[in-house]
Amino acid sequence: MNSARLHAASELPYVRRTTATTEELLAGAFEALLEAGGLEARDVDGLGVASFTLKPDRCIDMAWRLGLNIRWSLDDGHGGASGVNMLRHAIAAIECGHARHIALLAGDVFGPDDFKELAANYNGTTRQYLAPLGIANPNTLFALLTQRHMRKHGLERADYGALAVGQRNWASANPNAVYRSPLSLEDYLAAPRVADPLCIYDCVPVVAGANAILLSHVSALPAGSPAIRIKAIDCNYNFDDQSGDGLTTGLRVISDRLFANAGVRREELDLVSVYDDYPVMALVQLEDLGIVAPGELRSFLNDRVLAGRFPLNTSGGQLSAGQAGAAGGLHGLTEAALQLLGRAGERQLSKADRALVSGYGMVEYRYGMCANAAILERAQ
Structure with a gap:
């Protein structure tokens, strides 16, 4: 990882409805990326794409639409883990001399029936076993998981609300976020339930958008370009063969190794972006990464996250910015890159030298199978 540098990021404003196509949004993110990175399209010789709704097109079709002549291509279908997964492969490609400039794109546009079709046919297991039970919907699965998490840690709904409210506070300074209006803990507790104990603020809003x-x-x-070094990156897939309780991910296996390889201590991180499709999974990842010590979840949520004393998902996360399909897997990396490059606008942290980004997702039967993380550092 000594040769690869991340030096530009872009995100189109997330919207609830659009007449644009997935191809158009991906192209828009690519165009903005070139401008941010000081490159021309002819310079790009590697392309990676993650999308649920680009089908039947793939990465190579997108390369043609963008007018690219490339030496390296990647189609990624790892959902919430796609961003870090693509990053890992792109680093290897640059290290091996397979490409010099690699653009990684992710995005989706869902029509009225697209998301319902995706949820019901997410994989063969969902179609065969979950759909007949009437629970081919992630809200149901993660509501059950949240119940289990509440019992294990002695938490209440207000504790999960602290995360949702804390991230909404960050979103208020993000012009690309779908939800920026103030959200109080009282608002959270009074909100309509979706699947007990989840309310509408526990579930990511489905939006259209693209990241790169x-x-x-x-x-x-480019001369004088600020850049980011990837200090360490690691992945663990099919952690427990779907036989665990869902309250631990593969991040627990790789956590100590990740920090050791990076030569970074947890307290040296300036911001953390974890995949937040539901508050419970953000908390599980934070525990697995050793960022929150056992028994300290409640104090962490109320004394640090809600109080704005811990830079967690400074874009507002998907819970407030929105989940643009596969773009959700690249959302955290985009935000970390913008912060480390000093391009986060009104929400820019005064100190942003090191960041951790995690990915999680791809529910097979009960829980997500994929977990990965990267530690990034501003290059001096």
């Missing part, structure tokens, strides 16, 4: 990041070989960076 740009990696280049260190010797090919």
Whole structure:
């Protein structure tokens, strides 16, 4: 990872409805990425794409639409883990000399029936076993998981609300977020329930949007361009063969190794972006990564997250910014990159030198099978 540098990121404003196509949004994110990175389309010789609604097109079709002649391509279908997964492969490609400039794109546009069709036919297991039970919907599965998490840690709904409210406070400074209006803990507790104990603020809003990041070989960076070094990256898939309780992910296996390889201590992180399709999974990841110590979830949520004393998901996360399909897997990386490059606008942290980004997702039967994380550092 000594040769690859992340030096640009872009995100189109997330919207609830649009007449644009998935291809158009991905192209828009790519165009903004080139401008941010100081490159021309002809410079890009590697492309990775994550999308649920680009079908029947794939990465190579997108390359043609963008007019790219590439030496490296990647189609990624890992959902919430796609961003870190693509990043890992792109780093390897640059290290091996397979490409000099790689653009990674992710995005989706869901029509009225697209998301329902995706949820009901997410994979063969969902179609065969879950749909007949009437629970081919992630809200039901993660409501059950939240109940289990509440019992295990002695938490109440207000504790999960602290995360939702804390992230909404960050979203208020993000012009790309769908939900920016103030949200109080009282608002959260009074909100309509979706699947007990989840309310509408516990479930990511489905939106349209696209994200992109740009990696280049260190010797090919535009002159004077700020850049980010990937200090460490690790993944663990099919952690428990779907036989565990869902309250632990593969991040627990890789956590200590990740920090050791990065040469970074947890307290040296300036911001953390964890995949937040539901508050419970954000908390599980924070525990698995060792960022929150056992027995300290309640104090962490109320004394640090709600009080704005811990930079968690500074974009507002998907809970407030929205989940643009596969773009959700790249959302955290985009935000971390913008912060480390000093391009986060009104929400820019005064100190943003090191960040951790995690990915999670791809529910097979009961829980997500994929977990990965990367530690990023502003290059001096």
